[in-house]
Every structure is written in structure tokens, then in C-alpha cells.
Amino acid sequence: MELYYNKDKLIRGDWIKKAILRSDLVPVPLTLEAEIRADRESALHFQVGNSIATYAGDELEIIYSEYKPSGKVQGSTEAAYVHLIAILKPVKGVSFIKQNAIIKYNATLAEVYRACGATLRSIEGDFALPRFACLAGEVPTFHISRALQEAGGVVRWRHGKLAFIPLSSLLNQKATQTITSLTDDVDSGFLERHDVPSFYSTDADGVVISGNKAKLRALRYQPGTSEIALRNMTSCLVHARTAKIKYNINTAAGDLVNIQGAQTPLAVITSATVFSAGTDGDPQQQFTKVWLGRLER
Missing domain, CATH: 3.30.200 (Phosphorylase Kinase; domain 1)
Known part of the structure; x- marks a missing residue:
């Protein structure tokens, strides 16, 4: 490395x-x-x-x-x-507690990042947030994550740029590699129904509006949220497999990979590349571990 x-x-x-x-x-x-x-x-x-x-x-x-x-x-x-x-x-600035509240209306994601202390000039695939609020004494990363959830997408870092990618587009891109090593399978519909809820809110007239209720899930109230955002909030990447692969410093979160013997490719949620030179008698190690996810709507 x-x-x-x-x-x-x-x-x-x-x-x-x-x-x-x-x-x-x-x-x-x-x-x-x-x-x-x-x-x-x-x-x-x-x-x-x-x-x-x-x-x-x-x-x-x-x-x-x-x-x-x-x-x-x-x-x-x-x-x-x-x-x-x-x-x-x-993006270092968004990870620190803020002394003053940061409140934005109809600001782009890049503008929100900069208001929270980041030095980014732009974000690929940028979009406008209807509202953003980070109160004094809070960390912006939590509120940025919530805004991304409402928009139905994620951010990824690639080739020196930050980009916003809708979850649907993430799984429609071309796979970067095929993983042939054995992987740990993670599958629990029971936990998903508890951990991935459906959301509901009320509109300006007080009428109850709902997001995706195609499956029986836990319900959670989200005040002042549009029906589109409520539907987006149920979409997420669910951890499906974990794999330890050959050392590959170019593997990054947001990549799409094929699994040998599987029909559906999976997205890299997290990629951790490990390098150990064997200094001071420690074992020498070089490998990449990836956590892979599938889209749950």
C-alpha cells in the first residue's frame, strides 16, 4: 500500500x-x-x-x-x-460537532456540505434538499445521512470526486469484477421487516400519507415528509454477503460485483483493504474484504 x-x-x-x-x-x-x-x-x-x-x-x-x-x-x-x-x-468538517445551528431550504447537497465545513466545490449528480437542519451541538453526518435516505440514494468517493447515486442506478451499472471466493451468506427476512420500516406522515390538510407498504413492516412516523420521500426512505441496501478477496486497492464502495454462481450482482457497501508488512514479527497480510448488499424496497 x-x-x-x-x-x-x-x-x-x-x-x-x-x-x-x-x-x-x-x-x-x-x-x-x-x-x-x-x-x-x-x-x-x-x-x-x-x-x-x-x-x-x-x-x-x-x-x-x-x-x-x-x-x-x-x-x-x-x-x-x-x-x-x-x-x-x-469532507472532514461534516464529522465535527457544530457550535451553531445549520438550517437550509432548497439548498443543493454540495451547499449543505460546505455549510457544514466541507471544502468540496461540487458533487456529481447533485440535487436540492427541500430542507436541512443540524442543530447546535449535533454532528452533520447524521442529518446528511437522513437527507440521502429521503432522496433514495447514497454518496460515494471515486477518482477524487464525491458523487450522489440513486440506489436504482447503483445496481444498474456495469460490474467491475467477479468474485469467485467463498462468501458468507446473510439472509433474514424476519430481521429486515423489523429493521427496515415503512414510513408515514401527514400532509398540509392533516391527511395521513404513506410510503411503501407492500410488505408488512414496522411503522415509523416521519413529520413533514412528502410521499415520494416516504417511499424512498424504505429503499436501502441490505447486507447480503461478506467476502475476503485478493488484495485490490481499486475496489471501492459503490462498485457492482458479480458473484460466481449467483444470478444477481451485488453492490459493495464497504470495502476494507488491509496491508501489513510483517514488521516486528507480525504476520504479513495483504487482502481486501468487502461487505455486499442487495436493494430492498
Whole structure:
């Protein structure tokens, strides 16, 4: 795994004790957790607020850093490492608690992100939110997730850009690969009926309006929501399979993959690429693990 500090300084592979680059269909779509060999001097490059870049040029800002002696001596120096967590820098601001309330009407998703502290210029497939509210003392990511649910889609990070994709379009794209390894099957209609509810609300005249009630589900009231949004809110990706595949740094959340022997492709909900150089006697590891989902309406 290629990681860089100070924008263009390559971190040697044998210095990476362990790194997990994670891609998700969430408001902060790219995160990194790593343990990097360092001494007191080199650890200064990995302090909170500094950046780490991936091979693709994605910049992540460190939000947690801890210097840890390993208890082992190499020559006359005690070996140590830095344990850090970093998140995608252009959207970093939406993950912090806000001091002031953020309320928007008919603003685009990109405008909402920027109002919450992100530095994004634009979002592919952008759309206008009828309303958005994040009160003082709250974290915007929760409210952005709810807005995406009402719009019936997700956001993904790909090729240095954030894009909004409707769930229906996500499963209509071309598959990027075929997974032949054995996968863990996850299937429980019982849990789905409890965890994926139908929503209802009232219109301006006080008449009850409902979303998708084709299946008997738990019901949940959502005030001030349109019938279209109520229907969108029941659509979601349900975790169906988990697979450990060959190391592939290019596999990302939002990809569509074929499963050998299955008729229907599945979408990657989360992709975690793991790299361990085998430093300090740890086992050497290189693999990618994906959590796959199917569309439930």
C-alpha cells in the first residue's frame, strides 16, 4: 500500500506495521487506520492535523494520533510506532460537532456540505434538499445521512470526486469484477421487516400519507415528509454477503460485483483493504474484504 506524508514523501512499505484503507457509502466515505514505525522525530509528521495521501492522490487528515513504544529494542533505539486515524480531508468538517445551528431550504447537497465545513466545490449528480437542519451541538453526518435516505440514494468517493447515486442506478451499472471466493451468506427476512420500516406522515390538510407498504413492516412516523420521500426512505441496501478477496486497492464502495454462481450482482457497501508488512514479527497480510448488499424496497 502506497501512503505519503508531506504530500509527496513515500512511507516505506516496511515502516507500515498495519494499514486499513476503508471505503464506505456514507457522508465521510474514505478513512484510514494505520500503525506506522516511527521515532520521536519522525512521529512529528503524523500529528493530528497533518495529512496522509494515498497512491490515488486522495488526501486524508489525521484526527487521532498516539505514539506507542513497542517494548522492543533495535540497535540502541527502542522501536516505536504511531497509531493514527485519518479521514477524507475535503469532507472532514461534516464529522465535527457544530457550535451553531445549520438550517437550509432548497439548498443543493454540495451547499449543505460546505455549510457544514466541507471544502468540496461540487458533487456529481447533485440535487436540492427541500430542507436541512443540524442543530447546535449535533454532528452533520447524521442529518446528511437522513437527507440521502429521503432522496433514495447514497454518496460515494471515486477518482477524487464525491458523487450522489440513486440506489436504482447503483445496481444498474456495469460490474467491475467477479468474485469467485467463498462468501458468507446473510439472509433474514424476519430481521429486515423489523429493521427496515415503512414510513408515514401527514400532509398540509392533516391527511395521513404513506410510503411503501407492500410488505408488512414496522411503522415509523416521519413529520413533514412528502410521499415520494416516504417511499424512498424504505429503499436501502441490505447486507447480503461478506467476502475476503485478493488484495485490490481499486475496489471501492459503490462498485457492482458479480458473484460466481449467483444470478444477481451485488453492490459493495464497504470495502476494507488491509496491508501489513510483517514488521516486528507480525504476520504479513495483504487482502481486501468487502461487505455486499442487495436493494430492498
